[in-house]
Amino acid sequence: MTVNAYGAHAGDQPLGPIAITRRAPGAHDVEIDIAFCGVCHSDLHQVRGEWAGTVYPCVPGHEIVGRVAAVGAHVGGFAVGDLVGVGCMVDSCRSCPDCDAGLENYCDGMVGTYNAPTPDAPGHTLGGYSERIVVNERYVLRVRHDPSQLAAVAPLLCAGITTWSPLRHWQAGPGKRVGIVGIGGLGHMGIKLARALGAHVVAFTTSESKRRDAEALGAHEVVVSRDPEAMAAQGRRLDLIVNTVAAPHDLDAYLSLLKRDGTMVLVGAPSSPHPSPQVFNLIMKRRALAGSMIGGIPETQEMLDFCAEHGIVADIEMIEASEINAAYERMLEGKVKYRFVIDSATLKA
Numbered sequence: 001m002t003v004n005a006y007g008a009h010a011g012d013q014p015l016g017p018i019a020i021t022r023r024a025p026g027a028h029d030v031e032i033d034i035a036f037c038g039v040c041h042s043d044l045h046q047v048r049g050e051w052a053g054t055v056y057p058c059v060p061g062h063e064i065v066g067r068v069a070a071v072g073a074h075v076g077g078f079a080v081g082d083l084v085g086v087g088c089m090v091d092s093c094r095s096c097p098d099c100d101a102g103l104e105n106y107c108d109g110m111v112g113t114y115n116a117p118t119p120d121a122p123g124h125t126l127g128g129y130s131e132r133i134v135v136n137e138r139y140v141l142r143v144r145h146d147p148s149q150l151a152a153v154a155p156l157l158c159a160g161i162t163t164w165s166p167l168r169h170w171q172a173g174p175g176k177r178v179g180i181v182g183i184g185g186l187g188h189m190g191i192k193l194a195r196a197l198g199a200h201v202v203a204f205t206t207s208e209s210k211r212r213d214a215e216a217l218g219a220h221e222v223v224v225s226r227d228p229e230a231m232a233a234q235g236r237r238l239d240l241i242v243n244t245v246a247a248p249h250d251l252d253a254y255l256s257l258l259k260r261d262g263t264m265v266l267v268g269a270p271s272s273p274h275p276s277p278q279v280f281n282l283i284m285k286r287r288a289l290a291g292s293m294i295g296g297i298p299e300t301q302e303m304l305d306f307c308a309e310h311g312i313v314a315d316i317e318m319i320e321a322s323e324i325n326a327a328y329e330r331m332l333e334g335k336v337k338y339r340f341v342i343d344s345a346t347l348k349a
């Protein structure tokens, strides 16, 4: 089937309308009528060819929500009309230790929702800036939020799970002091989720102007990282830091805020390396520096269910598909609170 999409034919060209084909649903496939798709920083980097390996035409988008339009003969978990989501992956090898553990995000054969090899035309996956997508049911998530919240659920599929996974893995919860560094698309979800998990949340920002917003999102304390006294006051007090900042920066300033055995997890992908941390800053308090990438399918479902139960969604600004290029520019300037979401109805001719 041919569907309307938004994408680019080269890295130096703006996104525009593009017609793409989707495979007919196979026995285990779910065909989804996309209602909304969130706009992630990865979309911008990929479509502009700023990370190696972008293939064109490129249709970004991996924060997808919508309704099931059709199901294959052997699909057991979903029916036409169900509210569903698709995140950063649409397939994986299904037989390695990572897939067996439900951590398909770490599978060497993980197939990204866009720009990954596939037998389908045109030979690479095409993402959620489109009217419809066809996905194997193993990689489809159930959305239990009220349908009126659907647009704001979309960013949970990447920004939500990217912060949820480390918060859960390092056991953020009551009695824990958790730092969230950076208050953007990822960080604003990190604050909401850490708060709902019962942790004491300390938000770090370079900008005093974000203090009120961070408090409104649920931070118990807000620290302006340019203020040495405020930073020193947090010294050796945090159990866990989820650092969402992608720009290279001084990691030691944050490592020194960890208690003994504390961990800082990096979830932002810098285009050039961070200055190396001082090893002494790690060994003196048995601190750990870790990384984490999105999350597996079972924990993504766990996160969605938790958010539905606690009424958690992202803070979004809805745009029409034709506004995407301008939205990218505002995203680069950090001028979005906190995630753009494309209304897929504006793709329809």
Ligand SMILES: [Zn+2]
Binding pocket: 040, 041, 042, 043, 062, 088, 158, 159
């Ligand atoms: Zn993303």
Ligand SMILES: [Zn+2]
Binding pocket: 092, 093, 094, 095, 096, 097, 098, 099, 100, 104, 107, 108, 109, 110
């Ligand atoms: Zn695998």
